[in-house]
Amino acid sequence: MIKALIFDVNETLLDINAMKTGLAEVLNGDETLVDLWFANLLHHSLVDVASSQFHDFIDIGAAALVMVAYSKGIQLTQEHAKQTIKQHITSLPPHDDVAAALKALKQKGVTLIALSNSSSAGLDAQLSYANIKSYFDIVLSVESIRTYKPYPSVYHWACQQAEVAPNDTLMVAAHGWDVSGAKAAGLNTAFVERPGKMMYPLGLAPDYSIESLDQLIPSVFNA
Amino acid sequence: MIKALIFDVNETLLDINAMKTGLAEVLNGDETLVDLWFANLLHHSLVDVASSQFHDFIDIGAAALVMVAYSKGIQLTQEHAKQTIKQHITSLPPHDDVAAALKALKQKGVTLIALSNSSSAGLDAQLSYANIKSYFDIVLSVESIRTYKPYPSVYHWACQQAEVAPNDTLMVAAHGWDVSGAKAAGLNTAFVERPGKMMYPLGLAPDYSIESLDQLIPSVFNA
Structure with missing residues (x-):
């Protein structure tokens, strides 16, 4: 029972679709990259466990956002990424x-x-x-x-x-x-x-x- | 040493950029979804391990491709996905x-x-x-x-x-x-x-x- x-x-x-526009602001407005970010965030959360690491979910999210931005030639600091995610994921x-x-x-x-x-x-x-x-x-x-x-x-x-x-x-x-x-x-x-x-x-x-x-x-x- | x-x-x-066009053929030609597919493939390989499962990498890849296609309203069978990946990843x-x-x-x-x-x-x-x-x-x-x-x-x-x-x-x-x-x-x-x-x-x-x-x-x- x-x-x-x-x-x-x-x-x-x-x-979380509600945060797509806000997050895309640091990705040259490309909302399709937001799905890629979330998949990378989930992957790296498990990478952390597999390699005996642990980081805050927002920090992993910021790292994933920096990596996705980098892959598209967009410069983004870890701190800017973190503040952007924090702002949008909590609303x-x-x-x-x-x-x-x-x-x-x-x-x-x-x-x-x-x-x-x-x-x-x-x-x-x-x-x-x-x-x-x-x-x-x-x-x-x-x-x-x-x-x-x-x-x-x-x-x-x-x-x-x-x-x-x-x-x-x-x-x-x-x-x-x-x-x-x-x-x-x-x-x-x-x-x-x-x-x-x-x-x-x-x-x-x-x-x-x-x-x-x-x-x-x-x-x-x-x- | x-x-x-x-x-x-x-x-x-x-x-693996060489397979983007081929793989995008089953994703309405959208090559940006190929990165999303690969991130999902990697994530689900670790999901398998975390939940005591194991599947062939191509099968996980096919499952991830079906999921990415579905998220964009594209119908795709597991078998079609598998054959598409197999063909392109081995060349x-x-x-x-x-x-x-x-x-x-x-x-x-x-x-x-x-x-x-x-x-x-x-x-x-x-x-x-x-x-x-x-x-x-x-x-x-x-x-x-x-x-x-x-x-x-x-x-x-x-x-x-x-x-x-x-x-x-x-x-x-x-x-x-x-x-x-x-x-x-x-x-x-x-x-x-x-x-x-x-x-x-x-x-x-x-x-x-x-x-x-x-x-x-x-x-x-x-x-």
Whole structure:
């Protein structure tokens, strides 16, 4: 029985498309490079873990932004990159379905957890800006355990913090790699089909695949 | 003393820009998406390791290509993606400096190793097409140990195969994450500054940073 839901934050709850224009300002206005930046950020977060390093997600993001800029002949300092990301990533709006779905789930009495690769301070600022922080019983940044998703230790740590077993927990994410990683760690999973997002075809299949968070209660609790 | 050199293959020895047009054919001709594809391929290779999975590099590449296509509203099957990548990644030309540098190093009597995330069959086809296979004493694909670079076990395994200690070995790569990973594993490192490539700013600094492979002998052996 599902007793707790763990939500990924960036893209799953918050619309990071909203930062494309702002971030593209340091990339000669080329918004197509913003997707490339985010993919590089995720890759280098795992490079850090694989090589026994750990850096703040914003610092890795700044390094990735400098590298992407460099690859296109654009000069950008690490500090300018960091300030640009910080400014825009902490002012993302929630997707339309988020507040109502979290409210309904809270009324059901399940434990609601936010689990993000963002830093503690960044995550706090993000949830506050989006006005959804109060829905969560627990807010967790991987900064506390210095390992990034999708390492199984991250999901297990989140379950321990909520005092709930992995198989009583549902991970909800719009990234196939996050869903697959949580499944490999023994959690139940729901993939949120945000526009343009599809499951990682080679990943472990999700238990639920939903178009909107409104479908969580009927799919998971009233089935 | 450096007794063996380990070379990364894609981008370090072979020019993967040569496959941009071919790969873009299945992406509505948008070559900017090819960089996004490669970043997603690398990210998902590490996602696999983190979640105790392993798939062939070409299969991960095909999955990443399908996902990138989907994100832009382009329909693409896994099989079509795989055949497209296979065709183009096995017909890449070497960079201009490669053959002469390998020849000169071979005459110095050091052990030359190719170490790639590509599959065994794919790597063999790549080095044969580029006409540089005969320079290598050992050709290693991570397929044999089912873990991707930059995990330290990959570099240590390569050193064991060549019967050389990590600190007698030089890893040569055009990717900052590969150089940093090798350094974390105890190897000496040289970063090759291919056009548009810079070191991962948060990575472990390379012992050498060179514009061309011609600089390997003067920098490493005649210093």
